[in-house]
Amino acid sequence: MDQVGKLVERPRLYSNIDGVGELGIGFMLLGFALLQWLQVRAPEGAIWHRMDTFCIYVGLMCLTIHYGSKAIKKHITWPRTGFVAYRASQHWVAAAIAAPIGALVAVGMSIALRRRWDFTTPGALIGLVFVAVYAYGFARTVRWKWIVAGVMALGSLAIAFLPANLIAAVANDSWVTHLARAEFVGAWLLSMTFFGAMLFVSGGISFWLYLSHTQVPAEEGQ
Amino acid sequence: MNPQVRKIADIDRVIHEPGRLMIVALLSAVAQADFRYLQHETGMNKGTLSSHISRLEEAGYVAVLKTYRGKVPQTLLSLTATGRSAFEQYRRKLKEAL
Numbered sequence: 001m002d003q004v005g006k007l008v009e010r011p012r013l014y015s016n017i018d019g020v021g022e023l024g025i026g027f028m029l030l031g032f033a034l035l036q037w038l039q040v041r042a043p044e045g046a047i048w049h050r051m052d053t054f055c056i057y058v059g060l061m062c063l064t065i066h067y068g069s070k071a072i073k074k075h076i077t078w079p080r081t082g083f084v085a086y087r088a089s090q091h092w093v094a095a096a097i098a099a100p101i102g103a104l105v106a107v108g109m110s111i112a113l114r115r116r117w118d119f120t121t122p123g124a125l126i127g128l129v130f131v132a133v134y135a136y137g138f139a140r141t142v143r144w145k146w147i148v149a150g151v152m153a154l155g156s157l158a159i160a161f162l163p164a165n166l167i168a169a170v171a172n173d174s175w176v177t178h179l180a181r182a183e184f185v186g187a188w189l190l191s192m193t194f195f196g197a198m199l200f201v202s203g204g205i206s207f208w209l210y211l212s213h214t215q216v217p218a219e220e221g222q
Numbered sequence: 223m224n225p226q227v228r229k230i231a232d233i234d235r236v237i238h239e240p241g242r243l244m245i246v247a248l249l250s251a252v253a254q255a256d257f258r259y260l261q262h263e264t265g266m267n268k269g270t271l272s273s274h275i276s277r278l279e280e281a282g283y284v285a286v287l288k289t290y291r292g293k294v295p296q297t298l299l300s301l302t303a304t305g306r307s308a309f310e311q312y313r314r315k316l317k318e319a320l
Contacts, residue, residue, distance in 0.1 A: 007247035082259025
């Protein structure tokens, strides 16, 4: 890429300069992991299995992420390193990239489940797709995040190749296993917890580094 | 004049200046950015940045909007349609010339 091309790309990379993007995704994954854990542990008929509880929980989580990110940007990032409003078309580009990846994952999953493959196959596939998306979206902007990407790839493979009975133990004897196989529930719960924690830690480090390398300027006009 | 040399001569001199090129390239990727963001990314001081922005505004490439963020004055900048097309043309001509 030429130097001008690199400059044109800089505003896009700026959106995660404070790690807020990673913190948001990490929070969401940990939130879903907590909900799934509650569903696994709760007895049949508990509120955690109800659709209205699910909708309220997800709604509150989305509102927290949306307004939390906005508050950090407004009170911390914009006063320190400036405000940027992105062009609407860029969201469509992101959606256009995310949609085929999502479809690929869903197709891979359904094929694997129909053929009754071992759960390591979809587990490893989804984990590695997630790591590839992370590497493209975050790691290529900051070198140390390649370490995070590497750890996530290894963790994803480790979860995928854990013995099935160990994975199933997470959800064994749970009412949820009437709806899905215990290995499936266990693999998802472990994956979401692992990826959520990794993103949350990576985003937290980025946020701390951002705060320590930038200063609040004096309140003056621009 | 040699056609290759002519291509170089045709390059937009308003955009070609390194400081202004940085500003236009950064603004080309966003809907709007404020003065502080451009200062952070380009590393220019306020005076230099202001003078480049004025030159781009005179050429009709950049729109400047003075507003407030709370009680603090804020300068929002965006690339105009003319500026966007001039930048695209500049990149194309530069590639051809090189």
